[in-house]
Amino acid sequence: MRLRIWHSLPLVLALFAGQSSAHGRDLMEVWQLALERDPIYAASGYARTAGQERVPQARAQLLPYVAADAGADLDNSRRARNLSGSESQRRAAWSLALVQPLFNLPAWNSLQQADYLASQADIAYRIAYQDLLLRTAQAYFDVLAAQDSLRALLSEKAAIETQLRAAQQSFELGATTITDAHEAQARLDLVVASEINLRNALQLAEDALARIIAERPGALAVLARDAALPAPEPNRLDDWATQAAHAGLAVASADLQTRVAQKELDIARGQHAPTVDFVARTGSASDYGTDGYRSGPRSLDSTVGVQLSIPLFTGGGISSRVREQTSRLQQSRALLENTRRETVQAAQRHFNGVVSGLSQVAALQAAERSSQAALEANRTGYEVGVRINIDVLNAEQQLYVTQRALARARYDTLMDGLRLKAAAGILQEADLAAINELLTPPVSSSEAQ
Numbered sequence: 001m002r003l004r005i006w007h008s009l010p011l012v013l014a015l016f017a018g019q020s021s022a023h024g025r026d027l028m029e030v031w032q033l034a035l036e037r038d039p040i041y042a043a044s045g046y047a048r049t050a051g052q053e054r055v056p057q058a059r060a061q062l063l064p065y066v067a068a069d070a071g072a073d074l075d076n077s078r079r080a081r082n083l084s085g086s087e088s089q090r091r092a093a094w095s096l097a098l099v100q101p102l103f104n105l106p107a108w109n110s111l112q113q114a115d116y117l118a119s120q121a122d123i124a125y126r127i128a129y130q131d132l133l134l135r136t137a138q139a140y141f142d143v144l145a146a147q148d149s150l151r152a153l154l155s156e157k158a159a160i161e162t163q164l165r166a167a168q169q170s171f172e173l174g175a176t177t178i179t180d181a182h183e184a185q186a187r188l189d190l191v192v193a194s195e196i197n198l199r200n201a202l203q204l205a206e207d208a209l210a211r212i213i214a215e216r217p218g219a220l221a222v223l224a225r226d227a228a229l230p231a232p233e234p235n236r237l238d239d240w241a242t243q244a245a246h247a248g249l250a251v252a253s254a255d256l257q258t259r260v261a262q263k264e265l266d267i268a269r270g271q272h273a274p275t276v277d278f279v280a281r282t283g284s285a286s287d288y289g290t291d292g293y294r295s296g297p298r299s300l301d302s303t304v305g306v307q308l309s310i311p312l313f314t315g316g317g318i319s320s321r322v323r324e325q326t327s328r329l330q331q332s333r334a335l336l337e338n339t340r341r342e343t344v345q346a347a348q349r350h351f352n353g354v355v356s357g358l359s360q361v362a363a364l365q366a367a368e369r370s371s372q373a374a375l376e377a378n379r380t381g382y383e384v385g386v387r388i389n390i391d392v393l394n395a396e397q398q399l400y401v402t403q404r405a406l407a408r409a410r411y412d413t414l415m416d417g418l419r420l421k422a423a424a425g426i427l428q429e430a431d432l433a434a435i436n437e438l439l440t441p442p443v444s445s446s447e448a449q
Contacts, residue, residue, distance in 0.1 A: 024219030024442040027140055031432055033213035034136045044128030051121025058114035061107040064100040069283075095283030102278055102306070105270035113263035120256040127249045130427045132212075137418055137432060139209040141411040144222055146202035148407035153195055156400040160188045160393065167389050180389035187393050221439035229358060229413050230434070232420060237351050243424040244347035245340050252425070254332075254339040261332040265325040271318040274310040279303070343423055350420035357413030364406040371399040 035041070072092040101107060164184035209217045232240065245251065282302040311318070375395040381387030414435055421427040 024221055025217065026221035026439050027137070027432055027436040030140055030209070030213060030217065030220070031133070031136050031429070033215070034132055037214040038132055038135075038212050041128055041132045044125050048121045048125040051124075052118050054114040054117045055111070058107070058111040061110060062101055062104065064098060067097045067099075068095070069097075070094040093284050095281060098280040100278040101275070103274070103276040105273040105275075106267045109263050109266040109270055113260055113267070116256050116259045116263065120253055120260070123249055123253045123256065127253065130249065130422045133427055133429070133432060134415075134418055134422060136209075136212055137435070138415055139205070139212055140217075140220065141415060142205040143202070143209055143217060143220060145408050145411050146198065146205045147220075147222075149404045150195070150198045150202055152400045152403040152407075153191060153198055156396055157188065157191045157195065159396045160184055160191060163389065163392055163396070164188055183390050184393060187397070219442040221436075222442055223410060223414075223438055224440045227410075227438040229361060229410060229438075230417060231358060232351055232354050232417065237348060240347045240351050240420060240424055241344045243426070244343045247425040248340075248343040248347075248423055249425045251336070251340050251343050254336040258329070258332040258336050261325065261329040265322065265329050268318065268321040268325045271314075271321070272311060274308055277307045277309075279305055279307045347420060347423040350416045350423060353416030354413055354420060357409060357416055360409045361406065361413060364402060364409055367402045368399070368406055371395070371402050375399050 070093070072090065075089040075091065077089075164181060167180035167184050206217055234240075280303070282300065284300060375392070375398075378387050378392045378395040382389065382392050418427060418431060418435075421431055
């Protein structure tokens with residue numbers, strides 16, 4: 001009994017493997033691989049971790065620090081006349097100092113600036129997360145679009161080959177001239193050339209997705225033909241523009257950069273302010289030697305006090321730095337306004353892209369039905385002799401061009417919806433999950449035939 005089970009195990013595994021291969025990967029499975037393997041997103045995580053270290057570095061300027069110094073020297077004396085009567089003396093000294101800043105305005109401003117820089121690193125990480133969402137979806141849809149285009153072209157190729165055979169048979173029977181066969185052959189040659197380009201485009205699209213997930217994508221779940229594409233929610237352009245202007249991640253990053261520039265100006269101005277430190281020192285300060293006739297006990301000197309430092313004149317360097325940072329602040333404010341306008345424009349563009357894309361998809365679906373009906377009518381007319389071969393070829397080309405345009409329009413509409421949410425700063429993994437619900441398992445090669 002056990003022997004039979006072990007003999008049947010490879011068959012069971014093969015069946016499961018076949019089911020997995022037939023099912024293919026969907027968008028969420030590809031997304032999980034991208035989260036784990038994309039190097040750009042991983043680099044942004046390391047950059048965020050590094051950016052958080054600015055806060056403890058700035059805080060260290062306000063905390064006490066201890067410094068220890070030690071030194072030893074050899075003093076050799078000789079007569080200048082004949083360099084005789086050499087006398088050597090060894091000396092050693094050490095000191096230990098504790099300094100606690102009591103008032104340091106530039107250091108306090110640096111700490112506040114570090115908080116802004118850490119927040120900016122967090123936002124950069126969120127931007128990288130949204131960018132990975134968009135890159136993954138775009139690469140996934142590019143593969144599907146290339147597959148759809150190739151599938152439509154192969155259908156067109158098969159239809160042209162059928163038309164070519166019909167034209168050759170009609171010529172052999174004397175019903176038509178050789179012109180019909182030449183027209184079909186010329187159209188077939190053009191389709192073969194386009195097929196080569198589309199296969200190359202499919203390979204490039206799969207390479208782009210493989211770069212993100214670090215492996216070949218294999219079979220992918222496809223967008224259902226009857227899937228209802230989502231409309232913007234809310235369906236008001238002003239609401240999305242307002243959201244993008246106030247909550248867009250690019251705007252938030254530019255606003256933090258303006259705050260960083262303001263603190264840099266405050267740091268420059270703070271260089272004029274005095275600094276107060278609590279200082280405690282101890283150590284050996286005598287010049288007694290370590291051996292010889294001057295050796296003996298050395299004194300241990302200790303001092304405790306408050307040290308005040310006031311910059312009186314620095315050659316104009318502080319004033320120049322203040323002027324520089326003032327201009328830098330104005331530059332940051334101008335860039336912030338430009339970023340806000342770009343973000344609002346992007347939200348408007350992608351909102352209109354979704355709205356017009358939905359209308360375009362509906363129009364292309366109607367055009368596909370009309371083209372299919374026109375093709376069938378031309379084929380019937382060709383059979384009864386009221387249509388010529390070129391009419392059928394043109395109708396076939398119109399149908400498959402419409403199908404390729406329809407597939408591309410559906411993917412572009414979905415991507416505009418994702419980019420609209422990214423511009424508004426609200427793109428999340430749940431948005432990919434919602435699109436993933438519109439996908440169906442890939443069509444097998446036998447079904448495609």
